[in-house]
Amino acid sequence: MSESHPSTSSFEPGQIPPGVMEALLRPSTNRPTSRTLASFPNGVTDVSTPASEHQVNKHDLLCPRPECGSVILLAGVAQLVEKPSVQMEPADRTPALLPPLPEPPAMAAWWRVAPSPMEFENIGFSKPLSSSPGAPQMKLLVCAECDLGPVGWSEVGGTEFWLACSRVGYRATT
Numbered sequence: 001m002s003e004s005h006p007s008t009s010s011f012e013p014g015q016i017p018p019g020v021m022e023a024l025l026r027p028s029t030n031r032p033t034s035r036t037l038a039s040f041p042n043g044v045t046d047v048s049t050p051a052s053e054h055q056v057n058k059h060d061l062l063c064p065r066p067e068c069g070s071v072i073l074l075a076g077v078a079q080l081v082e083k084p085s086v087q088m089e090p091a092d093r094t095p096a097l098l099p100p101l102p103e104p105p106a107m108a109a110w111w112r113v114a115p116s117p118m119e120f121e122n123i124g125f126s127k128p129l130s131s132s133p134g135a136p137q138m139k140l141l142v143c144a145e146c147d148l149g150p151v152g153w154s155e156v157g158g159t160e161f162w163l164a165c166s167r168v169g170y171r172a173t174t
């Protein structure tokens with residue numbers, strides 16, 4: 001048996017200090033558990049809450065990749081807006097972890113983030129997409145940690161950033 005060092009947290013080389021194994025075996029608290037929009041029985045109604053004249057996001061919005069869970073936006077920052085869907089990628093190129101969005105002009109539920117990307121906790125942007133002449137150029141929003149996306153879009157130089165409600169994770173509350 002090694003002698004104990006009551007006044008410090010030092011430990012013998014090769015010896016696992018008390019509590020560490022337990023901490024490793026516990027689910028990481030740095031990686032929040034997220035829920036998909038589809039897991040809420042009432043969809044966007046369950047994940048939004050009234051704030052002044054509009055509805056805002058009730059939960060922190062996370063990367064939907066279960067092993068990532070990077071925090072994209074804090075609760076209360078985005079406004080819920082129903083507006084026409086946007087095809088962010090070719091229909092046959094939707095990443096497996098993301099649900100397809102309805103075909104425009106069908107409506108979709110969006111989280112509107114404004115006026116600048118500083119509102120986000122973590123977000124990544126694609127290069128501007130090539131667009132038809134006269135049409136606004138679009139950038140896609142992706143997870144800053146793992147590049148999963150597109151989870152949303154913005155216009156180049158724009159002041160509004162749109163996250164698809166169905167493509168972000170919702171931090172599970174305990």
Ligand SMILES: [Zn+2]
Pocket residue numbers: 063064065068069070143144145146147148
């Ligand atoms: Zn991610």
